Amino acid sequence: MTPIESAERALRRSAVWILVSLLLLAGVYVRALVFTPAEMVQGLAQKIFYIHAPSAWVAFLAFGIVGVTSIVYLLLKDPRADLFAASSAEVGMVFTTEVLITGPIWGKTIWGTWWTWDARLTLTLFLWFVMLAYLVLRSAVHEPGQRARYSAVLGILGALLVPFIHVSVYLFRTLHPLPVVLKPGRPTLPGSMLVTLVCAFLTFTLFFGALLWHRYALARLTDARAHADAERADA
Amino acid sequence: MPETGGFMVAAYVAAAVIYLSYAAYLLGKSRQKKR
Numbered sequence: 001m002t003p004i005e006s007a008e009r010a011l012r013r014s015a016v017w018i019l020v021s022l023l024l025l026a027g028v029y030v031r032a033l034v035f036t037p038a039e040m041v042q043g044l045a046q047k048i049f050y051i052h053a054p055s056a057w058v059a060f061l062a063f064g065i066v067g068v069t070s071i072v073y074l075l076l077k078d079p080r081a082d083l084f085a086a087s088s089a090e091v092g093m094v095f096t097t098e099v100l101i102t103g104p105i106w107g108k109t110i111w112g113t114w115w116t117w118d119a120r121l122t123l124t125l126f127l128w129f130v131m132l133a134y135l136v137l138r139s140a141v142h143e144p145g146q147r148a149r150y151s152a153v154l155g156i157l158g159a160l161l162v163p164f165i166h167v168s169v170y171l172f173r174t175l176h177p178l179p180v181v182l183k184p185g186r187p188t189l190p191g192s193m194l195v196t197l198v199c200a201f202l203t204f205t206l207f208f209g210a211l212l213w214h215r216y217a218l219a220r221l222t223d224a225r226a227h228a229d230a231e232r233a234d235a
Numbered sequence: 236m237p238e239t240g241g242f243m244v245a246a247y248v249a250a251a252v253i254y255l256s257y258a259a260y261l262l263g264k265s266r267q268k269k270r
Contacts, residue, residue: 011265018258025254029247045239048246055250094257101253102246109239207254211261218265225268 003224010217017210024203028196036196045109050196052102054204055095056124060162062092062208063127066134067159070152082148083223085155087215089134091208096128111175119172123165130158 001009032050039046065088073081103121104114115121134154141147169176189197 008269011269015262015265018262022255022258029251033243033247041237043237043239044243045237045246047243051247051250091257094253098250098253101249105242105246105249109237109242211258214261214265218261218268221265221268 004221004228007217007221007224011214011221014210014214014217017206018214021203021207021210025207028200028203031199032196036192037190039193042110045106048102048106050200052099052106053197054200055098055102057201058204058208059092059095059099059127060166061205062088062095062212063131063159063162065212066092066131066155067162070155070159073148073152074156079144079148079223080220082152083219084216085152086135086138087219088212089131089155091211091215093128093131093135094211095204095208096124096131099124100128107175116175118175119168120165120174120176123161123168127158127161127165130154130161134158 028050032047036047036050038044066085069081069085069088072078073085103124107116107121108114134151137154138147138151141150164171168174
């Protein structure tokens with residue numbers, strides 16, 4: 001099988017998984033909005049948690065992948081690692097944008113303000129800007145080796161923010177609530193809410209996996225076509 | 236219980252718009268490339 005055929009097959013398969021995960025996402029919406037009880041203090045706005053927290057997890061996973069694959073690229077100079085990092089950064093940006101939109105909507109109901117320069121919020125915004133710079137850098141540098149090297153360094157620096165963001169609620173005095181699931185010890189959440197949250201975490205992770213697979217296959221296809229065109233031009 | 240249903244709806248709609256737009260963009264782009 002040629003690289004073009006292999007990438008096209010991956011595109012077809014991942015497209016199916018994107019559609020499957022969108023259906024599951026619709027199921028999560030129904031479960032969260034209809035079948036999960038509302039919290040007494042915050043009211044219905046607390047349900048934003050079921051899309052906000054899983055999106056944040058996926059965003060951090062995506063940028064963690066950017067960091068790891070960028071290190072792999074710098075060590076092995078394998079262009080596949082560079083393409084995978086770039087794909088993960090783009091998909092991660094989508095999830096981080098969602099986090100930065102749903103967070104303030106939730107914040108307005110519980111803090112009375114859309115935004116506060118709290119450690120976790122500010123660091124997440126910085127991460128968004130670093131990853132935006134990563135994507136802008138990639139479109140600005142045309143020589144593939146140079147582009148991969150520069151963006152790998154920026155990708156690693158951006159990924160270093162992820163653990164800081166996670167522990168920022170412990171390190172600084174912050175308005176953001178402490179983790180209720182991703183923390184040492186048992187989750188502090190009533191059973192039905194925990195089930196909804198776990199379903200949402202699994203679905204968002206699957207959705208991310210499908211999007212990342214598809215974006216990577218697209219990058220491979222573009223790359224394989226460019227190589228084939230270059231070979232044809234040489235012949 | 237406080238009346239915060241409007242905020243919940245706004246957040247869920249915003250999330251759906253973001254995810255559906257990106258999925259549609261990605262699937263559309265790959266469809267163009269395959270041709």
